[in-house]
Amino acid sequence: xxxxxxxxxNGEEIxxxxxxxxxxxxxxxxxxxxxxxxxxxxxxPTAHLxxxxxxxxxxxxxxxxxxxxxxAAGKDVIVTNNTGCLEIFSSNYPYSSWEVPWIHSLFENSAxxxxxxxxxxxxxxxxxxxxxxxxxGDGSTADIGFGAxxxxxxxxxxxxxxxxxxxxxxxTGIQRSGLTPHFADTTTTPAGxxxxxxxxxxxxxxxxxxxHGIPYVATASVAYPxxxxxxxxxxxxxxxxxxxxIHCPCPLGWRHDTAIGIQLAKLAVDTGLYPLIEYENGKLxxxxxxxxxxxxxxxxxxxxxxxxLFGKGCExxxxxxxxxxxxxxxxxxxxxxxPSSAE
Amino acid sequence: xxxxxxxxxxxxxxxxxxxxxxxxxAYPITPQTHIVAELAQLxxxxxxxxxxxxxxxxxxxxxxxxxxxxxxxxxxxATTSQGMMLMNEVIYNIAGMRLxxxxxxxxxxxxxxxxxxxxxxxxxSVRDAGWLQIYAENNQDAADYMxxxxxxxxxxxxxxxxxxxxxxxxxSHAYETIDVPEQEExxxxxxxxxxxxxxxxxxxxxxxAYAEPDKxxxxxxxxxxxxxxxxxxxxxxxxxxxxxxxxxxxxxIEGYRMDDAETAIVALGSVNGIIRETVDRxxxxxxxxxxxxxxxxxxxxxxxxxxALGHVKNVFVLDxxxxxxxxxxxxxxxxxxxxxxxGCPQVHSVIGGLGGRDITEDTIRExxxxxxxxxxxxxxxxxxxSLELEGID
Numbered sequence: 202x203x204x205x206x207x208x209x210x211n212g213e214e215i216x217x218x219x220x221x222x223x224x225x226x227x228x229x230x231x232x233x234x235x236x237x238x239x240x241x242x243x244x245x246p247t248a249h250l251x252x253x254x255x256x257x258x259x260x261x262x263x264x265x266x267x268x269x270x271x272x273a274a275g276k277d278v279i280v281t282n283n284t285g286c287l288e289i290f291s292s293n294y295p296y297s298s299w300e301v302p303w304i305h306s307l308f309e310n311s312a313x314x315x316x317x318x319x320x321x322x323x324x325x326x327x328x329x330x331x332x333x334x335x336x337x338g339d340g341s342t343a344d345i346g347f348g349a350x351x352x353x354x355x356x357x358x359x360x361x362x363x364x365x366x367x368x369x370x371x372x373t374g375i376q377r378s379g380l381t382p383h384f385a386d387t388t389t390t391p392a393g394x395x396x397x398x399x400x401x402x403x404x405x406x407x408x409x410x411x412x413h414g415i416p417y418v419a420t421a422s423v424a425y426p427x428x429x430x431x432x433x434x435x436x437x438x439x440x441x442x443x444x445x446x447i448h449c450p451c452p453l454g455w456r457h458d459t460a461i462g463i464q465l466a467k468l469a470v471d472t473g474l475y476p477l478i479e480y481e482n483g484k485l486x487x488x489x490x491x492x493x494x495x496x497x498x499x500x501x502x503x504x505x506x507x508x509x510l511f512g513k514g515c516e517x518x519x520x521x522x523x524x525x526x527x528x529x530x531x532x533x534x535x536x537x538x539x540p541s542s543a544e
Numbered sequence: 545x546x547x548x549x550x551x552x553x554x555x556x557x558x559x560x561x562x563x564x565x566x567x568x569x570a571y572p573i574t575p576q577t578h579i580v581a582e583l584a585q586l587x588x589x590x591x592x593x594x595x596x597x598x599x600x601x602x603x604x605x606x607x608x609x610x611x612x613x614x615x616x617x618x619x620x621x622a623t624t625s626q627g628m629m630l631m632n633e634v635i636y637n638i639a640g641m642r643l644x645x646x647x648x649x650x651x652x653x654x655x656x657x658x659x660x661x662x663x664x665x666x667x668x669s670v671r672d673a674g675w676l677q678i679y680a681e682n683n684q685d686a687a688d689y690m691x692x693x694x695x696x697x698x699x700x701x702x703x704x705x706x707x708x709x710x711x712x713x714x715x716s717h718a719y720e721t722i723d724v725p726e727q728e729e730x731x732x733x734x735x736x737x738x739x740x741x742x743x744x745x746x747x748x749x750x751x752x753a754y755a756e757p758d759k760x761x762x763x764x765x766x767x768x769x770x771x772x773x774x775x776x777x778x779x780x781x782x783x784x785x786x787x788x789x790x791x792x793x794x795x796x797i798e799g800y801r802m803d804d805a806e807t808a809i810v811a812l813g814s815v816n817g818i819i820r821e822t823v824d825r826x827x828x829x830x831x832x833x834x835x836x837x838x839x840x841x842x843x844x845x846x847x848x849x850x851x852a853l854g855h856v857k858n859v860f861v862l863d864x865x866x867x868x869x870x871x872x873x874x875x876x877x878x879x880x881x882x883x884x885x886x887g888c889p890q891v892h893s894v895i896g897g898l899g900g901r902d903i904t905e906d907t908i909r910e911x912x913x914x915x916x917x918x919x920x921x922x923x924x925x926x927x928x929x930s931l932e933l934e935g936i937d
Binding site: 276277278279281282288289292293294295296297299300301302303304305306307309310312313314315316317318319320321322323324325331348349351352355356 | 595612
């Protein structure tokens with residue numbers, strides 16, 4: 202059919218056909234070994250809602266996290282997405298990894314687009330059957346899209362907002378965001394003779410979410426898949442605005458061996474630098490306990506974004522990072538009474 | 545059809561409400577606010593069953609209607625001036641995603657300096673975005689065009705957003721007697737929205753995929769081709785409107801006393817009223833002058849315009865906006881429409897009525913005064929020379 206001649210000219214028909222093709226597991230050019238078999242589908246019907254064949258980097262924590270989120274959420278969702286790595290590696294026209302209805306509009310408006318989706322579902326009486334998930338990376342969540350997110354929270358839309366936190370603008374090539382940790386070397390906070398990476402710490406997004414009085418706020422880590430599963434399911438069972446921030450290693454931006462991403466994510470939790478916390482109706486109802494906190498060096502050292510902290514005379518900087526971890530441990534009561542009571 | 549004495553904003557709100565949008569989202573900004581406040585009241589009273597989303601910015605207002613439209617419901621927003629500037633990114637996005645959103649743009653000047661009064665700079669600044677643009681002359685038009693906007697946008701041969709432009713204060717805050725259409729008639733003219741595609745778990749689609757260089761051009765091509773096709777659909781909808789409501793409304797252009805005109809004045813929007821009166825006066829003095837109102841600015845009705853003006857010697861295009869460093873946008877496009885044709889009229893660009901400055905009969909007489917002609921350059925009307933203007937001799 203020639204372009205411009207039919208109402209189908211926006212190309213969505215091609216995407217529709219492509220989605221069906223993906224459903225049949227027949228995407229051309231894909232490694233046949235990675236294609237989802239009918240058998241696998243039957244065994245675990247929601248495990249493949251984020252289909253293989255996308256173009257994420259090897260070791261991408263975000264791709265794994267998305268797969269876990271959709272597996273927990275099931276197919277009766279509509280997902281909105283800010284611009285970022287995830288949107289780019291999953292939706293290169295005419296391919297799509299999304300086996301759920303999915304919309305990307307702009308960098309900063311996922312929360313507002315989701316508000317529109319939610320309003321449309323509400324007025325047509327479908328909000329009981331279809332849940333809404335809005336998502337973005339850390340930059341689009343904490344920085345450019347924060348106004349839209351704050352608006353969504355303040356209005357109390359029935360939406361689960363998920364921030365995939367890989368701690369910098371990775372899609373544009375590693376620039377600092379509000380969620381980049383203190384002292385991280387990025388292309389816009391490069392470590393140099395007079396500057397030791399990012400001068401500020403992470404913006405406290407969970408606290409900002411809580412300040413809006415929303416019923417559910419939590420952090421999670423891709424290193425703990427069952428925890429993600431539990432939190433997504435719980436969040437979707439609650440009416441109103443929810444915020445979930447998932448720590449996702451980025452081998453490109455953190456500059457670590459692709460094989461150790463999950464270990465690093467685990468170390469972020471075990472050092473106290475990325476506390477896994479859960480608030481329901483404003484009250485801290487769950488924390489991931491740490492039996493014996495690991496020293497922050499163990500987390501920092503394998504990442505080249507922190508390499509400059511291990512030169513001569515930087516001991517006090519590492520000590521400062523350790524202090525941040527210790528404060529988290531204190532603030533959220535992360536220490537388990539005895540190792541046996543740890544989750 | 546019942547007559548009501550209404551403010552322009554109320555007339556628009558009443559017309560929009562009868563089209564039954566299911567999601568409305570807006571942010572307050574003068575002089576648009578009365579429209580959405582009126583709609584909020586209708587929702588609050590239960591007269592209009594819609595989700596009314598009070599957002600934190602115009603960027604989000606446009607994003608909310610984008611999301612709702614993609615979910616398959618009819619939507620509405622309104623804005624003006626700086627609000628349009630902030631929406632700009634989403635405006636392009638809505639068109640690119642082929643979502644049939646409808647908005648009222650209450651025309652207002654763009655800052656700096658801050659100015660809340662009417663001109664067309666805000667809508668002209670998004671003329672290239674992929675929205676159809678229709679300009680109202682009076683409040684009956686503004687109300688009627690809302691109905692037509694939904695018909696055109698949601699036509700499966702179009703599936704593009706439509707912006708109805710109405711002059712700030714001059715129309716939005718002016719009281720006139722309006723024929724408010726009966727609900728039954730509106731239901732007949734604007735049937736429930738049937739989306740071609742929507743976000744639905746039963747048939748999961750991907751919206752807003754990204755396109756590499758081998759595909760992006762084609763998306764622009766398709767929108768452009770659809771726009772050109774809309775040039776025949778807009779008059780169709782106007783003709784059907786006449787059948788249902790009994791009055792001429794909409795279309796591409798409207799000429800007045802053009803048959804034997806040697807001189808023509810061309811403009812968008814509310815100023816066409818005073819232009820017609822001036823034409824009558826000038827005719828009384830023996831000047832063979834007529835005027836042409838451009839109703840549809842996007843798609844640009846170049847064929848209809850060149851046909852209407854082809855026999856005229858001098859065309860004076862009165863733009864209430866300016867492409868700074870170039871000239872009047874409408875004038876430039878009319879010149880371009882005539883380019884390469886033989887025996888075509890001289891097209892003169894005149895700039896007036898910016899930032900709410902009144903356009904009077906004297907302004908229009910000055911506009912068509914050949915002795916003051918800018919010789920191909922845009923000429924500003926009614927300059928206040930007491931302000932010690934830089935660049936003025």
